[in-house]
Amino acid sequence: MSGLYARERQSVSSMAHLRFFPQAVVGGSGAYLTADDGRRLLDFAASWGAASLGHSHPAVRAAVDRALSDQAGASYLSSANEACVLLAEKLLSLVPERARGRVWFGHSGSDANETVARMVVAATGRPRILAFDGAYHGGTVGSMAVSGHPAQQGTRAAGLTLVPYPNSYAADTPQAASEAALADLDRLFETKIAPDEIAAFFIEPIQSDGGMLVPPDGFFKAVEERCRRHGILIVSDEVKVGLGRSGRFNAFDHSGIAPDIVVFGKGLGGGLPISAVVGPEAIMNHAVAFSLQTVHGNPVCAAAALAVLETIERDRLAENAARTGRVLRDGLNALARRHALIGDVRGHGLALGVELVGDRAGRTPATRETALTVYRAFQLGLVLYYVGVRSNVLEFTPPLTLTESEAREGLAILDQALTDVAAGRVDEALLADFAGW
Numbered sequence: 451m452s453g454l455y456a457r458e459r460q461s462v463s464s465m466a467h468l469r470f471f472p473q474a475v476v477g478g479s480g481a482y483l484t485a486d487d488g489r490r491l492l493d494f495a496a497s498w499g500a501a502s503l504g505h506s507h508p509a510v511r512a513a514v515d516r517a518l519s520d521q522a523g524a525s526y527l528s529s530a531n532e533a534c535v536l537l538a539e540k541l542l543s544l545v546p547e548r549a550r551g552r553v554w555f556g557h558s559g560s561d562a563n564e565t566v567a568r569m570v571v572a573a574t575g576r577p578r579i580l581a582f583d584g585a586y587h588g589g590t591v592g593s594m595a596v597s598g599h600p601a602q603q604g605t606r607a608a609g610l611t612l613v614p615y616p617n618s619y620a621a622d623t624p625q626a627a628s629e630a631a632l633a634d635l636d637r638l639f640e641t642k643i644a645p646d647e648i649a650a651f652f653i654e655p656i657q658s659d660g661g662m663l664v665p666p667d668g669f670f671k672a673v674e675e676r677c678r679r680h681g682i683l684i685v686s687d688e689v690k691v692g693l694g695r696s697g698r699f700n701a702f703d704h705s706g707i708a709p710d711i712v713v714f715g716k717g718l719g720g721g722l723p724i725s726a727v728v729g730p731e732a733i734m735n736h737a738v739a740f741s742l743q744t745v746h747g748n749p750v751c752a753a754a755a756l757a758v759l760e761t762i763e764r765d766r767l768a769e770n771a772a773r774t775g776r777v778l779r780d781g782l783n784a785l786a787r788r789h790a791l792i793g794d795v796r797g798h799g800l801a802l803g804v805e806l807v808g809d810r811a812g813r814t815p816a817t818r819e820t821a822l823t824v825y826r827a828f829q830l831g832l833v834l835y836y837v838g839v840r841s842n843v844l845e846f847t848p849p850l851t852l853t854e855s856e857a858r859e860g861l862a863i864l865d866q867a868l869t870d871v872a873a874g875r876v877d878e879a880l881l882a883d884f885a886g887w
């Protein structure tokens with residue numbers, strides 16, 4: 451354990467910690483972090499996708515520097531500021547027509563989803579919300595209340611109903627997964643809940659923390675058709691996989707649907723805290739002083755977000771995510787041919803997941819091996835975390851700027867890590883302090 455990591459334990463609370471290995475960093479550039487012991491770490495997590503342009507990106511640095519050199523206040527609560535207006539105008543141009551109304555700004559995916567959950571009920575007068583089992587929409591009381599991830603300890607909202615997210619790997623085929631999930635939804639509408647009491651359906655276009663589950667073709671189109679029939683608003687939570695990460699700007703584009711409300715976060719600020727909700731005017735303007743925190747709409751974070759969006763567009767980073775993602779995915783599929791631990795490789799662009807299993811026929815989750823693999827990868831110089839309702843899915847959310855040679859370098863490290871874990875060369879005692887989730 452490095453000096454910084456040990457010191458942190460004496461001063462910083464562990465309540466927000468989700469640790470997989472003793473990572474302690476003092477700097478970073480591009481896709482690399484600098485550990486406090488001087489090691490270079492290739493970052494395939496990008497702080498859970500928040501460092502969307504990598505570390506110390508010049509466009510973000512310049513935008514923040516400009517915004518702080520002539521600071522237009524620190525909030526949009528009681529004053530307009532130019533950065534927020536420019537950012538809102540930009541975001542409105544990036545969503546489907548039906549969502550093109552107004553933009554609300556927050557600090558995080560959590561406060562954004564919490565705001566949406568309160569707002570849709572208040573604005574429509576409908577008391578119920580649908581979301582998916584395994585969904586992670588945030589860590590505040592109100593966002594946990596509409597989530598379905600088993601690692602969370604919060605209480606679910608009284609009006610929440612969770613429905614199964616189709617899992618193509620578990621169900622054998624995407625078609626079987628889709629049919630089962632849709633049948634479940636139809637049964638719910640017919641027997642348990644009046645659909646006209648449902649204000650909104652929260653969806654993740656790829657269910658990331660639940661295990662990087664990719665919806666079967668046509669699944670969300672069928673969900674959309676049901677939502678339209680019953681006047682249910684579709685909320686697309688793009689917090690982790692949106693903004694170019696999936697290889698398209700909006701991850702819901704892979705499903706060909708047009709959500710009513712779009713939620714952005716994480717990578718929007720390129721490492722600074724900012725989130726946004728974009729939706730129809732009648733809903734977004736239904737009340738004033740409804741959801742606010744003092745430094746919401748901070749022009750420094752808004753300027754960073756604008757620089758992120760401009761960089762994604764100018765440097766064609768969605769295309770890069772698609773291209774580099776293909777290299778990464780092909781490499782992971784090649785590893786799957788040599789490592790029996792790998793049960794499934796899935797995802798879009800640079801939002802990829804690798805499910806590790808004890809035996810391929812039974813698909814038993816290889817939970818300990820997953821924890822050992824990310825630990826070993828860290829020892830070898832690669833930062834990679836895991837997700838999934840059974841804690842057995844390696845998650846790949848590297849910076850959108852990742853190059854093909856960086857992708858190959860990470861694959862080589864992962865190859866070695868999997869080899870070492872399979873050979874029993876990684877000491878299980880290392881995991882004692884790292885429960886992950």
Ligand SMILES: Cc1ncc(COP(=O)(O)O)c(C=O)c1O
Pocket residue numbers: 498558559560561563586587588589654658659687688689690691715716
């Ligand atoms: C899909 C999704 N929505 C919302 C959130 C919450 O975002 P934050 O932790 O930035 O509040 C997360 C975080 O993992 C997420 O993956």
